[in-house]
Amino acid sequence: RKRVVAFVSGSGSNMVKLADSCAQPDFPAEIVAVFSDKADAGGLAKAQARGIPTFAFARKDFASKEAHEEAILAELERQRPDIICLAGYMRLLSGRFIARYEGRILNIHPSLLPLFPGLDTHRRAIEAGMKIAGCTVHFVTEGMDEGPQIVQAAVPVLAGDTPADLAARVLTVEHRAYPLGLRLVAEGKVRMEGGRAVAVDAPAGEATGS
Numbered sequence: 001r002k003r004v005v006a007f008v009s010g011s012g013s014n015m016v017k018l019a020d021s022c023a024q025p026d027f028p029a030e031i032v033a034v035f036s037d038k039a040d041a042g043g044l045a046k047a048q049a050r051g052i053p054t055f056a057f058a059r060k061d062f063a064s065k066e067a068h069e070e071a072i073l074a075e076l077e078r079q080r081p082d083i084i085c086l087a088g089y090m091r092l093l094s095g096r097f098i099a100r101y102e103g104r105i106l107n108i109h110p111s112l113l114p115l116f117p118g119l120d121t122h123r124r125a126i127e128a129g130m131k132i133a134g135c136t137v138h139f140v141t142e143g144m145d146e147g148p149q150i151v152q153a154a155v156p157v158l159a160g161d162t163p164a165d166l167a168a169r170v171l172t173v174e175h176r177a178y179p180l181g182l183r184l185v186a187e188g189k190v191r192m193e194g195g196r197a198v199a200v201d202a203p204a205g206e207a208t209g210s
């Protein structure tokens with residue numbers, strides 16, 4: 001099973017869904033640790049309740065952005081993740097960090113990328129008059145919310161939706177999309193190649209079970 005470290009800054013509901021999937025006997029990955037840049041992130045308590053080791057790296061405890069990331073990278077080396085899942089992690093990773101784990105960092109963003117990257121995505125989708133919204137699980141590259149898409153899921157935008165209404169509806173499909181995206185990558189069925197996400201064909205024998 002692939003070793004996964006999940007990164008959270010907030011409530012961690014996506015991390016919980018990943019952890020629930022990982023608890024299934026046939027799931028190809030396990031969460032070995034949860035990291036946060038916030039000591040009081042709800043996601044840390046939820047991970048602890050599941051017996052998952054947690055590590056908090058509060059930015060204010062470090063003199064610089066570089067020192068902060070250095071500490072995170074050092075602990076990551078000890079955890080030896082195959083895959084890193086950003087799950088509501090609200091901090092940009094440096095190019096050096098991304099290069100170290102190239103093609104092995106996943107993120108979930110609550111829009112149908114490349115539409116509405118960055119913050120305040122639901123308000124912008126509503127203001128643009130979108131009739132559908134959704135989420136994207138993608139590989140992380142240096143540009144914010146720019147990496148190749150692995151899984152997307154859509155929901156309707158309803159008349160009178162507030163950004164909070166839309167966020168809640170999108171979150172329900174995030175909770176299915178992220179475990180699916182992690183499964184595909186952990187099984188080697190999708191990988192990043194030349195800046196794109198490519199589906200890897202099953203070996204000929206697999207379909208027939210031979």
Ligand code: GAR
Pocket residue numbers: 008009010011012013014015043087088089090108109110118171174
């Ligand atoms: C999720 O909606 C996730 O897509 C979003 O933050 C929320 C975290 O919720 N991520 C971003 O906006 C990243 N730019 P959670 O902590 O309950 O999983």
